[in-house]
Every structure is written in C-alpha cells, then in structure tokens.
Amino acid sequence: DWTQNWHHVAGIYNGKSISLFIDNKKVAEEPVTGNITNFPFPLNVGKNAETHGQHMSRYLCDAIIDQVGIFQKAIDINDLFAAKPDLKNIAALWLDFEQEQNDGEFFSYGIGARTYGSISPDRVPEPEMWQMKKSAQPISVKWSNAEKMEIEVQNRNFFTNTNAFEARWNLEENGISIASGKLEVDVEPEAKRIYVLPIQKPQLKEGATYLTTVSFHSKEATQWAPKGFELCWDQLELPWIVPADKKMVQHQTNPLKVIDNEQRLIVSGVNFDYTFNKADGQLCSMKYMDKELLKQGGQLNVWRAPVANELDDWTNPALKISPRTEGYGRMVANAWYSIGLDNMKSKLESFRVENKGENVIVTVREIALFGNADRAGFENEMIYMISPDGEISLQHTINPNGKMPMSLPRIGTKWVFDDQMQNVEWFGRGPQENYPDRKTGYRTGLYQSTVDAMFVPYLIPQDCGLRTDNHYVRLTNAEGIGIEFSAAEPFNFNCYNYSTENLSKAKQTYQLIKSDGVTFNFDYQTTGVGCTAIGVLDKYQTIPQAIQFTSSIKPFIINK
Known part of the structure; x- marks a missing residue:
C-alpha cells in the first residue's frame, strides 16, 4: 500500500x-561489524550514487520524501518512530524541507548525462578546443635542415593553395619575441615544399631557449573570423644552445645562521628565514623581506581531484582497474580510493642537518603509506641544500614499495602558499590549460595570469588548470614579493584557491569554498585526462617507479 x-x-x-524497520516493525536484519566507510560519493536518498552514474538502467525513486535524519549513534526505533522534537537537535543531518536555502548556482547536466562538451553552457570555449583546432590544422611545418634554417611546409588542403593565407615567422628568446617577419609560401594542395627562414642568428645568451613559430593567417575578413585570424601554426626549436655556466661559488660576507633545538631548525640569511618542524620534517615557514610566504611546505604528492573521465564508468571495460574495492564505484578512481591514495600517512624516519662549505644541507627521510594499505607506499627522501643567497636546491628521491596501483594521478610535491600570492608567471606551454595527452595545441611562451584566471570551472569540480613543459614558474603578491620554482628538466604545475580535498569531494561548483592559502602542485610527471570511452593511453600514464628530480626554489622581489 505504498501508493498515496x-x-x-x-x-x-x-x-x-x-536492521531495517518499516512503520516501527523490523523487517530485516543482518550481522555487521566495523566502522562505516566514508566513500567518495555524496549522500543520496532514493538513489544509489555508486550505480546510478552516467548509465541509467533503472528508475530513480519517485516517492515524496520528508523528515530525513542521520545520526552519529544508534537511536532507539521507538524514539525515531515517535519523531521526538529533540531528534532534530542531535542529528548530524536533518532535512524536513520546510525552508528553501540558496547556497549558490550551478549548471545542471541532467540525469544520465555526461559533461564532455568542449563549450560550456554559458558558451565559453573550454581549453581542449585549442587542441582540437591544432590537431586538425591542414598546414604543418617541420624542420628539413635546422642548421640551414630549411623548413618543410606540407599542405593537406584538398583544393586551397597556401598562398591564400599570409605566412608569418616569429623568433622567440625565452618566450619573448625578438624578431618577426613574413614569408612567401606557395604550396599546392596535397603537396610539400622546402623554404628557408630568413632569420638572422642573434647574439646568443647563456642558457637561453630559442624557438621560432611559423603561422598562417587569413588575408581578408570573413563572416566567421577577422582579417589576420590565425589558422595554423607550428613551433620549432632552434639548435642554438649556449650552456649556462654553473653557479659560481661566491664567498658570502653574510654566512648562514643556524638555530637548532628539539622542536625547530631555523636557517637564516640576508632577508630570509626558513624553519623546519623536526617532528615531521616539514619546511613549515619561509619568510622573505619579513613576509611569510608559506602555509604548508612541500610534501610528496601523488593525488589529484579525479577528472571527469576518472569518475566515469564508460572507460571501465577498456581498462584493467586494479586494485578494485566494492563501494568505490565502477570507475578508474576506484583503484586510487581503494588503497587510500587520497589519505596517505607519513612517518618520519630521520632528520639530519650538516654544513657543506657555505651551504646548509637538510636531509629528511620518511615512509609515506597508503591510507588503506599499511604495507605499501613510498620511501621518500628530500634533500634541501640552502645557499647563503636564499636559494634552495631540492633533490627529491621517491621509491615505491609494496603493491602499487596500475597508475598514479601525478607524482611530485604539493605546497600551500600565502593567499596573497595570486599572480602567476611561467615559461612553458600556454596560455590555456594543457595536460600531457593534449598539449601540442599550446605553444611554449612566457605568460602571466592569476590563480583565479587559471582555474577552469568545469561542471564537475576536478583537477584543472595544469600547465606542462615548464622551465620556471613564479608566484607573487601585490608587492612583488614571490617564490620561483625552476628545474633543468621540464615540469608541470597547477595552482588554485581551494583545497585538493574540497575539489575531490565537491559535486557542483557552488560547493567549492576558497581556502586561506594557494594550493600549488609541482609535478615531475602527471597523468593525462584521456578520452571519453578509452581512458588515458599507456604512454600518458604516470607509472609507479623510482624517480629522482632536482628543482630550484628561491624567493625574490620584483624591482619596480
């Protein structure tokens, strides 16, 4: 008699x-022990979030539901059935639907729908549009002989000659244009030709990166694009390399000062103080020009808020998801949640300090275990070499041990900086978001943005805003005080004004709450985002393996 x-x-x-009760009568009971697991799904009433994902093979409950209560302890069934007035006060959650509460707005993607469109509901193109344009471009350029400045231009158009477009070249030094010009290119449809770029070799700088971009633009305005609109481009690396001299040892008149006690290690120099917490080995404070830059020091990081493809069960048949645990859904992220990759536990093994010349060496060794698997994790060693000028050379060695998942979302370090560090400059791919398996549509250059502008508000909150193949990145505050990360090898990074935990748990954008710091992920390797139906190809996955990466970290102030 459920109807009406x-x-x-x-x-x-x-x-x-x-036990299950209906109208104060026990109708079922099963013996169960242990704690209730906090699965990565929102609370649902009348719907199973684990099985009711994008594929809807069953109806949702269409009953009218009222007086929903969840409690932190078992409540007597008689008290529940009598709906005593004080129940509401002791409930962890109580919904009587008597009032409307507006917590924000979001775009609905419906029931059983997917969010893989390349244009947002508000008609804003998403970052992948630039890769789609690049992958399909009909004209391509590559080196024929880089030493002689000879390029091969291939025209894949079926009917249009390349002379219908204006060809341009641009010479860039460390991401900044230093010369440019036009090029007469006459290639028949479905043909190739060799041309010589009229580029004069400049006075080369030590350690500089030289690139040239050849692009094709519309000669006239059309209904869909203005005159000069860029249609195709390719960026080529020039064989001009002058190795940077190694940092010369300069004897400082102001040597480092070290305060070492049971709780803290403080290393100080001119205008900077770095503090380590000896209980956990963390670099817990970086003061520069009397400004605190740091909220949380670098920690081993292998987690990201799962991207939409990792939350979708469509890729399930194509991938051998391992390990897999019941309750975490039929999705790629099941393997990571199953072992507790999002909740790793670290144990400090050793903390050592030594002087080497004018530098101070701090060596931190720890064991980082998966949250749900206490016999698997990583040996983690971080060696900080602090110079008298405030620069830190960080050598990070990671060795996996025990049963590993099939892949990792990322591997690197996570930092949290002061919330005033909102300006970002980087020399790498951009300006739009790009990931390892969709990065060729974003040219290497010198870019400036802000933390908020780099965040992509996808319909499902997830990791976003990554920039790949970087030489360096800088975060600064309004006063021009900041921190720079650089490395001899390319690295990836992203930053956002939310905690990674918040990004992982939020199901709609209105549930994102700005934190009191800037989360900064410095990745040695990052897994791609994959395709809707087949997941991430093997070569774009971050495989658990031993890795050693050295980066340079230094505070600075911009001279205005």
Whole structure:
C-alpha cells in the first residue's frame, strides 16, 4: 500500500548488526561489524550514487520524501518512530524541507548525462578546443635542415593553395619575441615544399631557449573570423644552445645562521628565514623581506581531484582497474580510493642537518603509506641544500614499495602558499590549460595570469588548470614579493584557491569554498585526462617507479 500512503522507514546500525524497520516493525536484519566507510560519493536518498552514474538502467525513486535524519549513534526505533522534537537537535543531518536555502548556482547536466562538451553552457570555449583546432590544422611545418634554417611546409588542403593565407615567422628568446617577419609560401594542395627562414642568428645568451613559430593567417575578413585570424601554426626549436655556466661559488660576507633545538631548525640569511618542524620534517615557514610566504611546505604528492573521465564508468571495460574495492564505484578512481591514495600517512624516519662549505644541507627521510594499505607506499627522501643567497636546491628521491596501483594521478610535491600570492608567471606551454595527452595545441611562451584566471570551472569540480613543459614558474603578491620554482628538466604545475580535498569531494561548483592559502602542485610527471570511452593511453600514464628530480626554489622581489 505504498501508493498515496506515507510510511516510516529507518535503518539502524549498532556496531553488531544493521536492521531495517518499516512503520516501527523490523523487517530485516543482518550481522555487521566495523566502522562505516566514508566513500567518495555524496549522500543520496532514493538513489544509489555508486550505480546510478552516467548509465541509467533503472528508475530513480519517485516517492515524496520528508523528515530525513542521520545520526552519529544508534537511536532507539521507538524514539525515531515517535519523531521526538529533540531528534532534530542531535542529528548530524536533518532535512524536513520546510525552508528553501540558496547556497549558490550551478549548471545542471541532467540525469544520465555526461559533461564532455568542449563549450560550456554559458558558451565559453573550454581549453581542449585549442587542441582540437591544432590537431586538425591542414598546414604543418617541420624542420628539413635546422642548421640551414630549411623548413618543410606540407599542405593537406584538398583544393586551397597556401598562398591564400599570409605566412608569418616569429623568433622567440625565452618566450619573448625578438624578431618577426613574413614569408612567401606557395604550396599546392596535397603537396610539400622546402623554404628557408630568413632569420638572422642573434647574439646568443647563456642558457637561453630559442624557438621560432611559423603561422598562417587569413588575408581578408570573413563572416566567421577577422582579417589576420590565425589558422595554423607550428613551433620549432632552434639548435642554438649556449650552456649556462654553473653557479659560481661566491664567498658570502653574510654566512648562514643556524638555530637548532628539539622542536625547530631555523636557517637564516640576508632577508630570509626558513624553519623546519623536526617532528615531521616539514619546511613549515619561509619568510622573505619579513613576509611569510608559506602555509604548508612541500610534501610528496601523488593525488589529484579525479577528472571527469576518472569518475566515469564508460572507460571501465577498456581498462584493467586494479586494485578494485566494492563501494568505490565502477570507475578508474576506484583503484586510487581503494588503497587510500587520497589519505596517505607519513612517518618520519630521520632528520639530519650538516654544513657543506657555505651551504646548509637538510636531509629528511620518511615512509609515506597508503591510507588503506599499511604495507605499501613510498620511501621518500628530500634533500634541501640552502645557499647563503636564499636559494634552495631540492633533490627529491621517491621509491615505491609494496603493491602499487596500475597508475598514479601525478607524482611530485604539493605546497600551500600565502593567499596573497595570486599572480602567476611561467615559461612553458600556454596560455590555456594543457595536460600531457593534449598539449601540442599550446605553444611554449612566457605568460602571466592569476590563480583565479587559471582555474577552469568545469561542471564537475576536478583537477584543472595544469600547465606542462615548464622551465620556471613564479608566484607573487601585490608587492612583488614571490617564490620561483625552476628545474633543468621540464615540469608541470597547477595552482588554485581551494583545497585538493574540497575539489575531490565537491559535486557542483557552488560547493567549492576558497581556502586561506594557494594550493600549488609541482609535478615531475602527471597523468593525462584521456578520452571519453578509452581512458588515458599507456604512454600518458604516470607509472609507479623510482624517480629522482632536482628543482630550484628561491624567493625574490620584483624591482619596480
């Protein structure tokens, strides 16, 4: 008699068994022990979030539901059935639907829908549009002989000659244009030709990166694009390399000062103080020009808020998801949640300080275990070499041990900087977001942005805003005080004004709450985002393996 009738339904778990009651009568009971697992799904009433994803093979509950209560302890069924007034006060969650509460706005993607469009509902192109344009461009340029400045131009158009477009070249030094010009290119449809770029070799700088970009633009305005609109481009690296001289040892008149006690290690120099917490080995403070830059020092990081493809069960048949645990859904992220990759636990093994010349060496060794697998994790060693000028050379060695997942979302370090560090400059791919498996559509250059502008508000909150193949990145505050990360090898990074935990748990954008610091992920390797149906190709996955990466970290102030 459920149609047109109200019924009271209650489930009670008391640590020994779980019972189901309907209208104060026990209708089922099963023996159960242990703690209730916090799965990565929102609370649902009338719907199973784990099985009701993008594929909807069953109806949702269409009943009218009222007086929903969840409690932190078992409540007597008689009290529940009587709906005592004080129940609402002791409930962890109580929904009586008597009032409307507006917590924000979001775009709905419906029931059983996917969010893989390349244009947002507000008609803003998403970052992948630039890769789609690049992958399909009909004209390509590559080196024929880089020493002689000879390029091969291939025209894949079926009917249009390249002379219908204006060809341009641009010479860039460390991402900055230093020369440019036009090029007469006459290649028949479906043909190739060799041309010589009229580029004069400049006075080369030590350690500089030289690139040239050849692009094709519309000669006239059309209904869909203005005159000069860029249609195709390719960026080529020039064989001009002058190795940078190694940093010369300069004897400082102001040597480093070290304060070492039971709780803290403080290394100080001119205008800077670095503090390590000896209880966990963390670099917990970086003061520069009397400004605190740091909220949380670098920690081993292998987690990211799962991207939409990692939350979708469509890729399930194509991938051998391992390990897999019931309750975490039929999705790629199951393997990571199953072992507790999002909740790793670290144990400090050793903390050592030594002087080497004018530098101070701090060596931190720890064991980082998966949250749900205490026999698997990483040996993690971070060696900080602090110079008298404030620069830190960080050598990070990571060795996996025990049973590993099939892949990792990323591997690198996570930092949290002061919330005033909102300006970002980087020399790498951009300006739009790009990931390892969709990065060729974003040219290497010198870019400036802000933390908020780099965040992409996808319909499902997830990791976003990555920039790949970087030489350096700088975060600064309004006063021009900042921190620079650089490395001899290319690295990836992203930053956002939210915690990674918030990004992982939020299901709609209105649930994102700005934190009191800037989360900064410095990645040695990052897994791609994959395709809707086949997941991430093997060569774009971050495979658990031993890795050693050296980066340079230094505070600075911009001379205005």
